[in-house]
Amino acid sequence: MTKVIITGATGNAGSAILTAAIASPTVSQIAVLSRKPPFDSSTKINHILIPSAEYPNGFDEISPELIDQLRKDGYESCIWALGISQTQVNKDDYIKITHDYALTAAKAFSTLGTRDKPFRFVFMSGEGARQDEKGYQLFSKIKGKTEKELYDLKNDKFDVVNIRPGGIIPTPEHRERMGFWTGQGFRAMGAIFRPIMPSMIIDSSDLGIACVGLAQGKGWDQRDAEGVINNPKLRQMAQDWV
Secondary structure (H helix, E strand, C coil): CEEEEEECCCCHHHHHHHHHHHHCCCEEEEEEEECCCCCCCCCCEEEEECCCCCCCCHHHCCCHHHHHHHHHHCCCEEEECCCCCCCCCCHHHHHHHHHHHHHHHHHHHHHHCCCCCCEEEEEECCCCCCCCCCCCCHHHHHHHHHHHHHHHCCECCEEEEEEECCEEECCHHHHHHCCHHHHHHHHHHHHHHHHHCHHHEEEHHHHHHHHHHHHCCCCHHHCCCCCEEEHHHHHHHHHHHC
């Protein structure tokens, strides 16, 4: 049985990951770190509100008190799906949310592992990220920089995998929460790319299955030299593990 931490659980990818974790018979407990309650409910979920009176600094600091609680409860892995589009915030905020929060959390969570059972950190990146930071878009540079710095943290007590999904097609349930035009845009993307270029997209439900499997320790041998698993491999994992 696995106990997993999930961030970004109200987003397109994160909500599907949470659903997959709830459905998995080998996930016994889920710590959801988020600014608002997740849409799904389950006795497995331990929702930790961030920021809150207890954790006022939000994701700027993963407090020692929170780490002590996570250690006491026996959490073994994290699926980091917290993120935002570069079109929704300014550059500084995008860097803080995409890079700074992930590195701060990873450094704190790295103390939860042991040599016998290293803590597993699954970082949600995206197709187009470049670790050499030579990409044209801010997304490409910052996601790539974050991947590289996370992978550099890897040691005998802490392991990292960077996953690069393509276009994430939301479940019908989550599409309804997105607003009409956004939801219809994702629906159209799926209709266009699924028959002609399926390797460029992934259903969020399949991404959820792949992420939960990775959090449980499966599929890590599929990483490349940069610690990356790309979209076609994620799609295949979902099919193999369903």
